[in-house]
Amino acid sequence: MVSEITLEKSRQMYEKAKTLIPGGVSSPVRAIKPHPFYTASANGSKIRDLDGNEYIDYCLAYGPAVLGHNHPVIKEAIRQQLDKGWLYGTPTELEVTLAEKVASYYPSIDMLRFVSTGTEATMSALRLARGFTRRNKFIKIEGGFHGAHDAVLVKAGSGATTLGEPDSLGIPADFTKHTLQAPYNDIETMTSLVEKNRDDLAAVIIEPVLGNIGPVLPLPGYLEELRKLTEENDVLLIFDEVITGFRLAMGGAQEYFGVVPDMTTLGKIVGGGLPIGVFGGKREIMEMIAPSGAVYQAGTFSGSPCSVAAGIAMVDYLNEENIHAKLNSAGDYMRAALSEIVEDEGLDYHVCGIASMFKIFFGDEPHNYQEVLKCDKEGYLAFFHRMLASGVFLPPSQFETNFISAVHSDEDIEKTLEAYLENL
Numbered sequence: 088m089v090s091e092i093t094l095e096k097s098r099q100m101y102e103k104a105k106t107l108i109p110g111g112v113s114s115p116v117r118a119i120k121p122h123p124f125y126t127a128s129a130n131g132s133k134i135r136d137l138d139g140n141e142y143i144d145y146c147l148a149y150g151p152a153v154l155g156h157n158h159p160v161i162k163e164a165i166r167q168q169l170d171k172g173w174l175y176g177t178p179t180e181l182e183v184t185l186a187e188k189v190a191s192y193y194p195s196i197d198m199l200r201f202v203s204t205g206t207e208a209t210m211s212a213l214r215l216a217r218g219f220t221r222r223n224k225f226i227k228i229e230g231g232f233h234g235a236h237d238a239v240l241v242k243a244g245s246g247a248t249t250l251g252e253p254d255s256l257g258i259p260a261d262f263t264k265h266t267l268q269a270p271y272n273d274i275e276t277m278t279s280l281v282e283k284n285r286d287d288l289a290a291v292i293i294e295p296v297l298g299n300i301g302p303v304l305p306l307p308g309y310l311e312e313l314r315k316l317t318e319e320n321d322v323l324l325i326f327d328e329v330i331t332g333f334r335l336a337m338g339g340a341q342e343y344f345g346v347v348p349d350m351t352t353l354g355k356i357v358g359g360g361l362p363i364g365v366f367g368g369k370r371e372i373m374e375m376i377a378p379s380g381a382v383y384q385a386g387t388f389s390g391s392p393c394s395v396a397a398g399i400a401m402v403d404y405l406n407e408e409n410i411h412a413k414l415n416s417a418g419d420y421m422r423a424a425l426s427e428i429v430e431d432e433g434l435d436y437h438v439c440g441i442a443s444m445f446k447i448f449f450g451d452e453p454h455n456y457q458e459v460l461k462c463d464k465e466g467y468l469a470f471f472h473r474m475l476a477s478g479v480f481l482p483p484s485q486f487e488t489n490f491i492s493a494v495h496s497d498e499d500i501e502k503t504l505e506a507y508l509e510n511l
């Protein structure tokens with residue numbers, strides 16, 4: 088464990104970066120105060136900065152690196168694809184192969200389309216839901232994050248909540264007047280909202296586990312009741328599984344909880360760590376997408392061969408090596424050990440999580456956005472810096488989820504627990 092670290096090269100890089108890139112970062116969650124560390128390389132469970140400091144990584148690129156960094160199987164798949172070229176602008180067999188594999192793990196998906204990010208996936212899924220139902224409104228969950236397109240940047244989690252700006256400037260009120268909000272885990276409020284708006288309500292979109300202010304878990308029965316409610320009112324249910332897809336299980340949260348949505352969005356893991364997004368669902372809905380139908384959606388980089396090749400390698404490896412059993416038991420171990428530390432230290436904190444997602448909330452157990460906001464986010468930030476100095480990289484916000492990869496060793500986890508004990 089390192090007790091003093093030098094971040095001088097990162098500091099200098101930040102000074103330069105912020106003159107060229109707003110905030111010195113390419114995505115706001117990376118803007119650690121007073122400055123982020125700039126990464127030089129990453130391998131396995133470790134990430135290394137420009138000053139040569141090495142950290143055990145639980146941010147894992149915000150989820151995609153489920154096999155750790157630089158995994159040889161994924162790297163080989165990308166390398167082989169590079170030899171054949173990396174962008175064609177034509178359909179490929181690769182897309183058909185990955186589509187078939189995804190559909191086999193997600194029985195709710197009859198057909199799907201590849202895009203380049205999770206943002207595009209949810210944007211397209213919502214457009215399609217509106218086109219299919221010929222209705223305008225949708226309901227999202229307060230604190231849910233579905234990427235950075237206009238309609239969903241309302242009470243959005245992730246960096247938007249970290250920065251205290253869950254509603255973005257630059258989005259005309261007209262663009263979000265059809266975006267309704269419901270608190271998570273509150274089926275009564277959801278029911279009245281659905282019933283009141285059903286004539287013009289296309290969909291409910293939800294992260295089954297709130298991963299961008301969490302993880303905050305669904306209360307028993309919540310997802311099942313939401314399914315029943317949407318079905319009875321003829322409203323589409325969209326599971327945004329950009330985080331939970333291939334993370335909780337091969338079949339994501341829908342397999343884990345046994346609740347079947349009408350549409351699903353995926354991203355992150357399904358591209359093996361390269362840019363990707365997927366939206367899919369029932370055949371009659373998906374066939375409304377151009378060119379089969381009148382809902383337009385397109386992209387130069389959609390189905391990008393390296394992303395798809397990496398995704399195939401990822402999905403096969405996760406399945407063949409039964410990786411979720413290992414991941415989930417590492418998650419169970421981590422949460423149990425952290426709970427013991429929190430209890431022994433007499434802290435009023437709560438350890439939460441599921442499968443290989445975990446987090447110490449600096450406050451009581453939250454069940455929704457309003458409760459999450461009560462956490463001591465400044466206290467968390469100070470703790471984050473102490474952990475960094477001890478060689479552990481957690482996501483730099485109380486609202487982002489920690490992830491474990493399949494290559495975190497027992498030694499990594501023990502070192503991490505020592506650091507928690509030392510720094511809490």
Ligand SMILES: Cc1ncc(COP(=O)(O)O)c(C=O)c1O
Nearest residue numbers: 204205206232233234329330354
């Ligand atoms: C649940 C969820 N949906 C959508 C997105 C958007 O994905 P991307 O960052 O790939 O655009 C994210 C993450 O950013 C996410 O966590």
Ligand SMILES: N[C@H](C=O)CCC(=O)O
Nearest residue numbers: 114115116149245246299
């Ligand atoms: N919480 C976000 C996605 O899950 C983090 C990614 C980003 O916004 O850069």
